[in-house]
Structure formats: C-alpha cells, structure tokens
Amino acid sequence: MRLERLHLQRLRCIGDVSLEFAPGFNVLVGANGAGKTSVLEAAFLLSHGRSFRSGAREALVQRGGNGLNIFSSVAHEGGSVRRLGLGRQGSRWEARLDGQDVALGELIRECVVVCFEPGSHALIAGAADERRSFLDWGVFHVEHEFLLTWRRYQRALKQRNSLLRAESLPDAALLGPWEFELARTGTLIDQWRRAYLDALLPFLREQAALLLPELGAIELRYRRGWSADENLAEVLAAQRSRDQGRGHTTSGVHRADWSVAFEYAPQREHLSRGQEKLTALICVLAQAWLDAVRRGEWPIVCLDDLASELDLAHQAAVVDSLKQTAAQVLVTGTELPAVLAHQSARMFHVEQGQLTPLL
Incomplete structure (x- = not known):
C-alpha cells in the first residue's frame, strides 16, 4: 500500500498543506522544528490512532487551532483506493472512510504504517x-x-x-x-x-x-x-x-x-x-x-531523522534492503542523507510548517 496524497490541517506547526507522494522513497528535508516529523506523525496517526511522540494529546493541535484534520488517499496493491479521514475536536477522535463515519479501529485497519524514530529505543x-x-x-x-x-x-x-x-x-x-x-x-x-x-x-x-x-x-x-x-x-x-x-x-x-x-x-x-x-x-x-x-502488500515505512539515528554503514544496509521491496518509504533529515544521493526519490523542503516539492 502507499499514500498517494496527504492533506494536513492544524497539526502542530503545520497550518494547511497537501503532499503527493511517490511510490518509492520520499525525502523531507529541513531545519529542526520545521515540521518534517509532523508529516510522519500524521501517517502514524492514521495507522495507530495515537502519536509516536510523548506528551499531551492537546499538543497535536496547532496553537490557537480548534482541532486538527488529516485526510489521505491510500492505494492498495490490487488497485483499489480508499479515502481516509481523521479529525480531532476536543478530546475525541472522529474517523471517516470513503466519506462515511466509521469506528477508529476500522480506519486503523485500513492503513498500515511502521515507524522508526528517535524514541524507538524505548x-x-x-x-x-x-x-x-x-x-x-x-x-x-x-x-x-x-x-x-x-x-x-x-x-x-x-x-x-x-x-x-x-x-x-x-x-x-x-x-x-x-x-x-x-x-x-x-x-x-x-x-x-x-x-x-x-x-x-x-x-x-x-x-x-x-x-x-x-x-x-x-x-x-x-x-x-x-x-x-x-x-x-x-x-x-x-x-x-x-x-x-x-x-x-x-x-x-x-x-x-x-x-x-x-x-x-x-x-x-x-x-x-x-x-x-x-x-x-x-x-x-x-x-x-x-x-x-x-x-501481500507492503506497509508504509517511516524513517525519522535517519542520518542522525544510524551511522552510514547501517543507513546503507537499511536503504539497500528496502530498495529491493515494494515499500513506500518516508524519510526525514536536515539534509538529503548521503545514502540516498543516487537513489530515485521525491524530495520536499520543509520550512516553518510549509512544504515545497523539490523533485
């Protein structure tokens, strides 16, 4: 499966942005605190109904905002495409699948995301x-x-x-x-x-x-x-x-x-x-x-701050392994990781909650 499109509203420092991802590697680069991790967090929320970050749930909502929304279209191996929506108003999550209100568990079952991030050692x-x-x-x-x-x-x-x-x-x-x-x-x-x-x-x-x-x-x-x-x-x-x-x-x-x-x-x-x-x-x-x-289809793989978490040899081992699969991979970093310099990938620049496609 893969995320074709991701639309975020009022998630942390992100106001209102839309991204269209490539099937393989997608790299988000930018300074610390720019909002890169929040994109991965959005994908993770669709798949888990919770964040991989610690802290109060209220911190998910952009300061001054009255709620957050995450919309996505997920393409499956057989060719079907599902439209996913996850919103938070106050303390309650609201889930939608193909325009219909559903239980959160039904939404989570539709989107599978695994994530390696700085807190994963826990x-x-x-x-x-x-x-x-x-x-x-x-x-x-x-x-x-x-x-x-x-x-x-x-x-x-x-x-x-x-x-x-x-x-x-x-x-x-x-x-x-x-x-x-x-x-x-x-x-x-x-x-x-x-x-x-x-x-x-x-x-x-x-x-x-x-x-x-x-x-x-x-x-x-x-x-x-x-x-x-x-x-x-x-x-x-x-x-x-x-x-x-x-x-x-x-x-x-x-x-x-x-x-x-x-x-x-x-x-x-x-x-x-x-x-x-x-x-x-x-x-x-x-x-x-x-x-x-x-x-019979790969989950979406998120690698947050890859270059900071792994040495070059282990980065190369992970990237080379994933290159042999059909996985869609979302990677973040302050700059393009050296191991991806010659890898076909769609790149995005992230700055102050704004995302700009580079390639």
Whole structure:
C-alpha cells in the first residue's frame, strides 16, 4: 500500500498543506522544528490512532487551532483506493472512510504504517507497555476479533480493580464473573500474542543478521503475565487478598512482556545505546516484513531523522534492503542523507510548517 496524497490541517506547526507522494522513497528535508516529523506523525496517526511522540494529546493541535484534520488517499496493491479521514475536536477522535463515519479501529485497519524514530529505543529500553503496544498492534492486524476481546478484557479488569478497592474484600459471587471474563479473554489474547511472536521470529533473525550480525543469533523471550502452568481464573481467585492490599490486579495479560536476547548479549544491559536503537529498528523492520508477507502488500515505512539515528554503514544496509521491496518509504533529515544521493526519490523542503516539492 502507499499514500498517494496527504492533506494536513492544524497539526502542530503545520497550518494547511497537501503532499503527493511517490511510490518509492520520499525525502523531507529541513531545519529542526520545521515540521518534517509532523508529516510522519500524521501517517502514524492514521495507522495507530495515537502519536509516536510523548506528551499531551492537546499538543497535536496547532496553537490557537480548534482541532486538527488529516485526510489521505491510500492505494492498495490490487488497485483499489480508499479515502481516509481523521479529525480531532476536543478530546475525541472522529474517523471517516470513503466519506462515511466509521469506528477508529476500522480506519486503523485500513492503513498500515511502521515507524522508526528517535524514541524507538524505548521499545527495547523502556517500560513494558511500549512492547505490549507494539505486539498488540501487530496482533490487531492479524486477528479481527482482537480489538473486541481486548476491550472486554479491559472492562473486566476495571471492574475487578474497582471491587478490590472496597473497604472489605467483596464476596466471591461479585468477583467471580469478572475473573471468569478476565481468564476467558486473557487466554485468547495470550494465544494470539504467542502465535504472532512465533511468526515474527524468522523475520527478526533475518534483520538481526543484516544489522547486528556481531551479536550472534537472536531469540525472543515472552512472559504472559502469570505462571505458565496455571489457569488464570484460579490464579486470580487465589490472589484476591493480596490484590486487595495492592489495590489492583497483579496477574493477567496486562502484565505481559517480551524481550529479545542475542547470543553474545543475552541481557538488555549488555547492549550499548546504539545497539538498542538498532535492535528497535530490527523489530520495526521485522514487523513490516511479516505484515507484507501476510497481506501481500507492503506497509508504509517511516524513517525519522535517519542520518542522525544510524551511522552510514547501517543507513546503507537499511536503504539497500528496502530498495529491493515494494515499500513506500518516508524519510526525514536536515539534509538529503548521503545514502540516498543516487537513489530515485521525491524530495520536499520543509520550512516553518510549509512544504515545497523539490523533485
């Protein structure tokens, strides 16, 4: 798939601009703070319903603006073109697909974007919720029942936590139904997550051999959030008193985590900051490859500030690899990365929220 056109209104420093992208490489160059990353952020928002940047959601809207809008046309491999729209008024997202109001999840399923950016190292070095988000986004695009199941799990979790905060431990008749729902939906989510990681591993190995061969073979470690040989419903029942003391549910898929381990760097602490970034990039590219194989078309690949995040050799390895695919790639930098100097690409100059096509 590829973005044919992207129209942005009141997104951060961007007032009202439209871009038409080429099928292959597209490069946005300009000074820091000019608005380059906001273009990639817009594509990411269409695909995730959230930004990859930290901070308040209100910061997404241009100062003085009363909301933001993102419009795009997305072309698929078979020739179909879908029109996507995402708007934010106050605290609420509004999604449209081919002119019709749709649920946000339906819009997100239509546009697949993976992104490597300066904060991506948090996927390796950050909190577990970063890794769960990465994993669940991948599962969402595979299992159509995932979103509904995940929402039911979250609802049951909220209800159980509310009961646990009562002055005295509620009767089992109150807790039992919510624990049953947590166990039922949690077991499904766990199975889907395991299957996804199993499918991801061969692509992780390929990308690790390309970008970090000196660290040896790569493996995945997964912790589902409760003991592997126990039933979740039984665990929750046994932990009621302890959980009440803590005021929240301490076992379940909301406590899951995963990590990568290299043959010569079995612990995360063995990795340098640069190796953490490369490991995060390996995960992002592996996810793109897996999605391409399963869908029969490539997701859109965003590389923010490529030249600053990777040394020249690793930039070349990534660009050469992506050149062999049908992926549309959006790259940003303060100047044209040297590895793209002889690569056919559409270029845009970005200055104070204005974008000008150069080639």
